[in-house]
Amino acid sequence: MSSSRSTTTANEVPPEHSTSREPHRAASATTTSRPAAQVVDAVKVYGSGDTAVRALDGVSVAFPAGRFTAIMGPSGSGKSTLMHCAAGLDTLTSGSALIGDTDLSSLDDRRLTLLRRDRIGFVFQAFNLVPTLTVAENITLPIDLAGGRGDPEWVDALVDVVGLRDRLHHRPAELSGGQQQRVAVARAFAGRPDVVFADEPTGNLDSRSGEEVLGLLGRAVRETERTVVMVTHDPVAAAHADEVVFLADGRLVDRMEAPTPDKVLDRMKAFEVRS
Ligand SMILES: Nc1ncnc2c1ncn2[C@@H]1O[C@H](COP(=O)(O)OP(=O)(O)OP(=O)(O)O)[C@@H](O)[C@H]1O
Secondary structure, X not given: OHHHXXXXXXXXXXXXXXXXXXXXXXXXXXXXXXXXXXXXXXXXXXXXXXXXXXXXXXXXXXXXXXXXXXXXXXXXXXXXXXHHHHOOOOOOOEEEEEEOOEEHHHOOHHHHHHHHHHHXXXXXXXXXXXXXXXXXXXXXXXXXXXXXXXXXXXXXXXHHHOOOHHHOOOOHHHOOHXXXXXXXXXXXXXXXXXXXXXXXXXXXXXXXXXXXXXXXXXXXXXXXXXXXXXXXXXXHHHOOOOEEEEEEOOEEEEEEEOOOHHHHHHHHHHXXXXX
């Protein structure tokens, strides 16, 4: 693990040390093999005895910093379980999950909560916005809950990335589904997290709004040097990623660079043929 860390050269600035404050003006994503998140020999067993389900069966996968990775696989293959364990929302039965250098199993509940708050962003299928707060307040909610000031310039620039400047004082109910998910995306990135985990982020959206949100996630990765890991069952959505990793029966079975919807669909069809 540590041997693959930091491939940046002397004149490159690692993303987390970048002095750029504005997403629009950040340099393009640094190519690096440094993992923002990873799991090693991950095993997750739900239940016990006859009813035990081995949802993850020895998965090792790294999610490189500054990249957009999609997790795909048939229903029940372990996608959500992998994401939840990698993000510290659930614990592994054995193996390890790391955010940067931090092994999540070494943290007590309080420190794990702080790590999730400070270093991870989440986007879920349900937008999970607070209905009584304005768009602006929803975006800065994680920062406000943390009692910090955050980085006002960063948040301000994010508002432009997600195209919500003219909606800042509206409430979620006054927005379309796509706009609400864009608020959720801005909120996920507001605290400059090391990695944003997105679980079926377009599941509740029509295809046009979905495309907008996916384009936004891609832009956020490229323009703000962040890392996104997205679970999806949609080949079109997965094709927005830099790389797709495929799970089947709780195992990592394939990886695909530069995915296209057709290539991803063909790969998924191979699973159906086999089952
Ligand atoms: N809390 C749980 N208790 C028991 N079994 C579970 C639990 N959560 C998931 N499982 C099982 O673990 C396996 C993997 O589930 P998981 O939700 O990770 O798959 P998935 O690939 O995300 O599926 P889908 O695409 O249908 O959402 C499935 O067999 C599922 O039934």
